[in-house]
Amino acid sequence: MPLEFLTPLIGDHMAPIMFIGLVVFLLSGYPVAFALAANGLMFALLGIGMGMFTPDFLQALPNRVFGIMANDTLLAIPFFTFMGLILERSGMAEDLLDTIGQLFGPIRGGLAFAVIFVGALLAATTGVVAASVISMGLISLPIMLRYGYDRKLASGVIAASGTLAQIIPPSLVLIIMADQLGRSVGDMYAGAMIPGLILTTMYVGYVALVAFFKPSHAPALPLEARSLTGSKLLIRSLLVLVPPLFLIFLVLGTIFLGIATPTEGGAMGASGALLLAMSKKKLNWSLVRQAVDSTAKLSSFVLFILVGATVFGLVFRGVNGDLWVEHLLTSLPGGELGFLIAVNILFFVLAFFLDFFELAFILVPLVGPVAEKMGIDLIWFGVLLGVNMQTSFMHPPFGFALFYLRSVAPGKKYIDKITGKMMDPITTKQIYWGAIPFVLIQIIMVALIIAFPDIVSVEKKEVFDDSQAEIVIDVEEEVQPTAQTNDSSNNQFKISTDEPGGKK
Amino acid sequence: MHALLSFSRLIDAINTKIGKGAAWLILAAVLVSTINALTRYGFSMSSNAWLELQWYLFAGTFLLCAPWTLKCNEHIRIDVVTGRYSPRVHAWIDIIGGLLFLIPMCLVILWSAVPFAWDSIASMENSSNAGGLIVWPAKLLIPVAFTLLLLQGASEVIKRFAFLQGLIDGKEFEKGGGHGATPDAVEVAEATTGNK
Numbered sequence: 114m115p116l117e118f119l120t121p122l123i124g125d126h127m128a129p130i131m132f133i134g135l136v137v138f139l140l141s142g143y144p145v146a147f148a149l150a151a152n153g154l155m156f157a158l159l160g161i162g163m164g165m166f167t168p169d170f171l172q173a174l175p176n177r178v179f180g181i182m183a184n185d186t187l188l189a190i191p192f193f194t195f196m197g198l199i200l201e202r203s204g205m206a207e208d209l210l211d212t213i214g215q216l217f218g219p220i221r222g223g224l225a226f227a228v229i230f231v232g233a234l235l236a237a238t239t240g241v242v243a244a245s246v247i248s249m250g251l252i253s254l255p256i257m258l259r260y261g262y263d264r265k266l267a268s269g270v271i272a273a274s275g276t277l278a279q280i281i282p283p284s285l286v287l288i289i290m291a292d293q294l295g296r297s298v299g300d301m302y303a304g305a306m307i308p309g310l311i312l313t314t315m316y317v318g319y320v321a322l323v324a325f326f327k328p329s330h331a332p333a334l335p336l337e338a339r340s341l342t343g344s345k346l347l348i349r350s351l352l353v354l355v356p357p358l359f360l361i362f363l364v365l366g367t368i369f370l371g372i373a374t375p376t377e378g379g380a381m382g383a384s385g386a387l388l389l390a391m392s393k394k395k396l397n398w399s400l401v402r403q404a405v406d407s408t409a410k411l412s413s414f415v416l417f418i419l420v421g422a423t424v425f426g427l428v429f430r431g432v433n434g435d436l437w438v439e440h441l442l443t444s445l446p447g448g449e450l451g452f453l454i455a456v457n458i459l460f461f462v463l464a465f466f467l468d469f470f471e472l473a474f475i476l477v478p479l480v481g482p483v484a485e486k487m488g489i490d491l492i493w494f495g496v497l498l499g500v501n502m503q504t505s506f507m508h509p510p511f512g513f514a515l516f517y518l519r520s521v522a523p524g525k526k527y528i529d530k531i532t533g534k535m536m537d538p539i540t541t542k543q544i545y546w547g548a549i550p551f552v553l554i555q556i557i558m559v560a561l562i563i564a565f566p567d568i569v570s571v572e573k574k575e576v577f578d579d580s581q582a583e584i585v586i587d588v589e590e591e592v593q594p595t596a597q598t599n600d601s602s603n604n605q606f607k608i609s610t611d612e613p614g615g616k617k
Numbered sequence: 618m619h620a621l622l623s624f625s626r627l628i629d630a631i632n633t634k635i636g637k638g639a640a641w642l643i644l645a646a647v648l649v650s651t652i653n654a655l656t657r658y659g660f661s662m663s664s665n666a667w668l669e670l671q672w673y674l675f676a677g678t679f680l681l682c683a684p685w686t687l688k689c690n691e692h693i694r695i696d697v698v699t700g701r702y703s704p705r706v707h708a709w710i711d712i713i714g715g716l717l718f719l720i721p722m723c724l725v726i727l728w729s730a731v732p733f734a735w736d737s738i739a740s741m742e743n744s745s746n747a748g749g750l751i752v753w754p755a756k757l758l759i760p761v762a763f764t765l766l767l768l769q770g771a772s773e774v775i776k777r778f779a780f781l782q783g784l785i786d787g788k789e790f791e792k793g794g795g796h797g798a799t800p801d802a803v804e805v806a807e808a809t810t811g812n813k
Contacts, residue, residue, distance in 0.1 A: 142699030142707070143714030144692035151718035154725050174726055175733035178759050182676035191643050191675060192650065373654045376671075380650030387647075401644070409640030412675070413682040414692045424722075466697045511697070 127165070128434035131156045135425065135475075145471055146414065149421030153428040166431055177423045181416060185376050186292045191412045192379030193283055196364075196386045197241030198404040203390035205356050206235055206248035212353045214253060215341060218334035222324030224262065225270045225331055226317060228253050232274025233313045236281040238360040239382070240288075242506055243517050246275030250521035254539070259529050260338070263330035264539055266323055268522065269547030272514040273316060273554075276506040279469070280499055281309035283364050283382070286469055288375065290495035293477040298375035299368055304492045304569045308500055308562060315554050360385050415470055422474035429479075438479045439486070449487050453563055456480050457501050461556075464505030468513075472502055493569045497562050504555045509545035518544055622779055625772040629688055632769050636685020639678050646674035665746040673755055680762035684769035690792045704787045708777040711790075715774040723767035730759045 134156065138148040160166050181187070200206070209231045217223035217230075228249050235245040249271045257267040279286045282302035291301040324331040341349055364382040367373040373381060390396040429435070445451040463472060477498065484494045506514040522539040529536050562568050650671045657663045686692055699710060736742075737753040744750050779785045 138718070139695050140698045141714060142694050142696050142710050143718055144687075144694050146692055147714065147719045147722055150722045150726075154722055171725060172729050172733075175730040175756070175759055178726070178730070179733075179756060182680070182755060182758070183672050185672060188646070188650070188672055188675050191678070192647060195643060195647060367654075372658055377650055377654035380647050380671075381654055383647045384651040405640045405643050406637065408643050409636070409678050409682040410686045410689065410691050412643070412679045413686040416679040417683055417686075417692065466695060468693060470693070471695075 127432035128437035146417035146421040150424040153424035157428045189376045189379040193240045195408040196383040197239035199386040201244035208353045210252045221333045222331035225320040229274045236277040240284040246517040264543045265547035268544045273551035275514045279503045289473045294481045294491040304496045439483045442483045469502045496569045507548045621775045625775040628768045628772040632684040636682045639681035642674040642678045665749040669750045684765040712777045719770040723763045
């Protein structure tokens with residue numbers, strides 16, 4: 114082999130060198146999917162040149178791609194995205210914000226409560242952040258500014274409520290977590306339910322504290338701001354709740370009752386959203402085309418990151434990178450707690466720069482097996498990381514929720530339509546500062562889950578069998594990291610992640 | 618260079634057509650999956666062929682839309698370090714990345730995927746699930762998609778060179794619709810406010 118002279122030099126350090134190489138490749142600014150794959154392939158060729166493995170090793174690639182194609186769980190990604198995009202244009206969020214805002218408005222902090230409530234409701238219907246942030250930024254923000262809400266509080270509460278879509282089922286984060294950790298999506302959803310609700314409550318608590326101690330930051334709306342009153346308002350409020358509750362039943366209800374798999378739940382939700390838009394006469398050709406186009410592009414880049422991460426992962430395990438990571442993480446002081454704290458800090462810091470897709474596809478497969486060997490339940494671990502990664506949407510300056518809010522918040526001075534007064538714009542700095550209290554709440558939530566693990570309800574039934582099966586595979590892989598074994602582990606994995614009621 | 622540019626335009630046009638067409642498979646997948654769920658629990662009927670069709674459709678979408686997504690410059694990048702550099706530097710990054718990352722990746726995958734698909738076609742491979750679909754068209758998708766992606770990669774490199782020579786406007790390969798976990802916020806916002 115031509116490159117064997119390199120063996121004494123780097124042979125023992127291939128994994129760390131490859132990892133550093135990955136960081137450089139990713140920071141190059143070239144699309145992540147291809148940088149990941151190129152890094153994997155470059156080190157595969159290096160490894161082949163040094164005689165670490167044979168060219169046959171790369172024959173496993175098409176099978177891996179095929180495994181991704183045939184993955185039923187990932188099918189939920191386009192379904193929920195499509196559903197979110199259709200819902201966004203169906204006017205459901207607008208109706209909710211308008212009515213619930215009027216209902217709660219006259220209490221101190223009421224509009225902010227309405228935003229959180231509607232944010233949680235939208236989060237439970239779909240898994241897309243942009244939709245809620247944009248509707249709330251367009252509808253609630255101008256009203257909050259008109260009546261003198263603190264700008265930081267107003268923008269922070271909107272951005273944070275939008276990110277609830279990431280943790281309250283049916284969220285895309287949880288689907289990908291379940292897929293990467295080899296657990297069922299349904300269990301992951303069940304585990305995330307209570308943390309999602311606690312988080313919502315903590316947002317409400319924060320707003321209540323602000324409203325109590327600094328009333329001028331979250332004033333009550335004057336009653337004239339209502340266009341509806343009395344029983345009319347009450348009936349209208351109940352009516353607007355029907356569509357989201359119907360969708361929540363269609364998606365979450367059917368999943369939790371075991372009638373549908375999460376993938377089918379997503380499909381039914383998407384169909385339901387189409388029906389809803391049709392009933393509101395908002396469905397037209399260009400709307401569907403835009404939704405289809407955006408969904409296709411999003412699916413394409415997400416799945417290609419997964420393809421790239423799979424190429425990287427295959428080679429990284431080939432150079433014993435998994436053992437290196439395991440050694441690194443298990444040698445941390447403090448045992449399990451030390452591991453959890455280190456992993457959470459790592460994710461929190463990386464979330465400043467990376468999307469959750471990148472974190473989930475690159476890092477989760479590396480830390481997941483280590484967590485499992487330490488005896489940590491992977492559902493619990495997945496929900497914990499999910500709450501942590503939710504902050505990646507709120508981190509200044511790259512958080513997407515902030516970015517979406519910026520795009521719809523007034524950037525120049527404007528004249529308020531109702532009062533006719535000249536209003537100051539929302540500065541980017543205000544948006545950034547506004548997010549910080551909510552990032553802190555998120556950190557508190559992560560700490561709470563670690564301190565009180567029972568917050569995440571974990572069902573013990575099938576989980577145990579899965580983990581047993583996987584440990585066996587791990588051993589095999591260590592002994593003989595050939596392409597063939599990797600394939601069989603891939604298949605095993607698939608079988609164990611099949612949903613109940615799937616293929617029979 | 619002009620010949621190369623017309624080649625690049627041709628690839629762009631083909632991949633845009635394929636991508637926009639394949640995107641509709643998403644809607645088909647939604648409907649197929651909904652019907653699968655309803656018939657199984659409504660009438661206790663289930664068919665492996667229909668279950669497999671869901672992922673066939675989705676695999677078709679994400680594989681065949683990848684070149685178009687590349688053309689629209691919507692594959693996620695990490696631009697923390699390189700974000701503030703000039704368009705010329707970005708063009709160079711894309712040239713080097715295209716030549717060193719994307720094109721070699723496509724070639725290696727094609728090298729292994731062509732025999733993979735060929736074996737399947739030669740044996741007229743069927744699904745291992747009873748009553749499932751034929752498998753070889755799905756396996757054939759892999760080399761087809763990576764060939765298209767390879768061509769699109771070449772087209773992108775050509776366009777960047779043309780830009781550096783001042784032959785085309787840099788706007789041509791700017792992000793077609795934003796970056797990130799969800800569609801472009803501004804575009805959506807405009808559509809939403811437009812409706813009002």
